[in-house]
Amino acid sequence: MDQQLKKTVHDNMASYIDRLSSLVRIPSISFDNFDQKYVLDSAEAVKKMFEEAGLKNIQFLTPESGRHTVYGESLTSPDKPTILLYAHHDVQPPMREHLWNTKPFEATLSADGERLYGRGTADDKAGIITHLAALELVRASKKDQGPNLKFIIEGEEESGSAGFAQILKEHAALLKCDAVIVADLGNFARGTPSITTTLRGMSAVSVELKATKAPLHSGSWSGPIPDVGQVLCRIIANLTDGKGNILIPHFEDGLVPPTAEELASYKSLGMTEEIFRNDGGVLSETKLLVPEDEILLANWRRPSITVTAMEVGNRKNAGNVLQDSAYARIGIRLAPGMDADRCTDLLVDFIKQQVPFGITCEITTEDGANPFVTDTSHPFFKLMSESMATAYESPTKFIGCGASIPGAELFRNTFGNIPILLTGLEDPECNAHGENESLYLPDFERGILAEALFFEGLS
Structure with a gap:
């Protein structure tokens, strides 16, 4: 591993956390019964980050709902592969606010400094920062020898991605790519790098x-x-x-x-049943519906x-x-x-x-999303698996996920059978969609490093 790259990621972690915290402060809930002004504010904040990162051709791709998806690009050469980087800037409602130990829309470090609490920390504003940080790292190390990178940050994933199919259809030429990284999933456990290969619809x-x-x-x-x-x-x-x-x-x-x-x-x-119960906070009296x-x-x-x-x-x-x-x-x-x-x-x-x-x-x-299964035989999966294993210093696992990412199947329908790599920074303790959502910061650091190593590998 490039030790200088690893050191650079570590030295910049305070900046990455600050940028993530600024996004968490915006209550960008994309459900109709919440004020949609904040979703627009969130899109503007992402746009500003794109500008600060030096992205070009920055624009809003706006569905009928008016919730902006934000696009930007950093292109190097037609001879280099083009990777489309997906995340979303909208979030779930805070649920029962009285059960939060911190303010839902104020990013708060845990006492041991290992977790960052706040709605959207893990799902999925950390994905945005991961993509931007990896871009900055590969441009600093490889200049114009790195891959072409296109960013698409959706504004209504949590409310079902109702307009995302239309966005992809209308802008297919703009978004054309050789592979997609969907940074909206997670790891099987803390410190265990994982690539998701199946999703439920x-x-x-x-x-x-x-x-x-x-x-x-x-x-x-x-x-x-x-x-x-x-x-x-x-x-x-x-x-x-x-x-x-x-x-x-x-x-x-x-x-x-x-x-x-x-x-x-x-x-x-x-x-094991013990791990599953502990991760899910299942009460000891509650029996599971299936054997271990x-x-x-x-x-x-x-x-x-x-x-x-x-x-x-x-x-x-x-x-x-x-x-x-x-x-x-x-x-x-x-x-x-x-x-x-x-x-x-x-x-x-x-x-x-x-x-x-x-x-x-x-x-x-409501609009539904079909299940998703991907073929991992493409060399990009091998490179991502190796990059993650290097960054985490642990073997990469190929896992399934019970959740749904509507965009995954939509990308396939738009671009055909290209590699769609499902990664992310959630873990069993992050409590995405529930109260006290949090991000495990050591894996945030490793995730940034892994994506940067992947980009360097494509160089």
């Missing part, structure tokens, strides 16, 4: 049941009138059996099982259904009321081989068939 529906025009006194009216809260619970319970297996007919048609090589790779990771040797399979290669929100009345103002309506948002995760649109339609039809008593049922759907 996702979709979601919102269900609202209504039985009366307004809430009613429960003593005066309950009994003859069905309780929409109980009806909704029964519908949700009918989606799966006691082990979480999905009961919707034909839902899993087309499911592609993992290969023998993939199964061997999963086994080599050494996942199926944990990774259930998480990476099987579909699941999750109730992500539910509302019947209001917890803080609960009274003796027969509620007029009940609401739930139901998310589905789809394993390789499954189709998001088809599975969403099956879910909607199944729910409608379960609604009793003539209760009004309104269902709205």
Whole structure:
């Protein structure tokens, strides 16, 4: 390894953390019920960083939502490979702010200095800084001998990437590349460099049941009138059996099982029930739905259904009321081989068939993302694996992921069968999407070094 490069990364860590912290301060939540001014502010902040880094052709690529994706480029020579660097600058809501130990939108170092807390630290504003830092390092060491680098920083990944397909279609010539690095995933464990090779797809529906025009006194009216809260619970319970297996007919048609090589790779990771429980904060009394040797399979290669929100009345103002309506948002995760649109339609039809008593049922759907599987035989995967192993001083693992990155499949649909390298800086303790999200700073440093080594290898 280039020891000078390693030293340069280490010496600049305070600057990288400062830049990341400035992005974390912007509450760029891309959900419609939040102020979208901050997403635009975040895009402007990324644009300014691009300008300071000397990128050219900087521009906003804006979908119908108005949430800017930021583009910039640093080109060297047509003879060099072109790498498209993806991350996103929007974030999830802070969730229950009273459960945060720090302010969600104020980057805060842990007492031991190893973790940086704040919404977006790991998912995914660290990805932006990683790309920019690696660019600066390779330009300093290789000048114009490094690869061509194009940056695309999305503004609505967390809300489903609804306009990203249109951006890629309209700007395919601008974004043309030989490979993509999607810096929005993570490592199997702290200090274990990982490249993700499979992603689950996702979709979601919102269900609202209504039985009366307004809430009613429960003593005066309950009994003859069905309780929409109980009806909704029964519908949700009918989606799966006691082990979480999905009961919707034909839902899993087309499911592609993992290969023998993939199964061997999963086994080599050494996942145990104790590790999984500890990483997920699973209460000791809670039993898992699968045995220990199926944990990774259930998480990476099987579909699941999750109730992500539910509302019947209001917890803080609960009274003796027969509620007029009940609401739930139901998310589905789809394993390789499954189709998001088809599975969403099956879910909607199944729910409608379960609604009793003539209760009004309104269902709205969200844009889904298909599962993703990549072929790791291209030399770029070998180079990235070697670069990460060198930076982390630990062998690189090829892993799956139960989450979804809509852009991964969209890149393939746009550019064909080019290498799409899924990397990132999340770890089992980072709590992305939950309260007290954090970034493990030693891996932040190693991740920057790994990407810089990869760029140098392409030189």
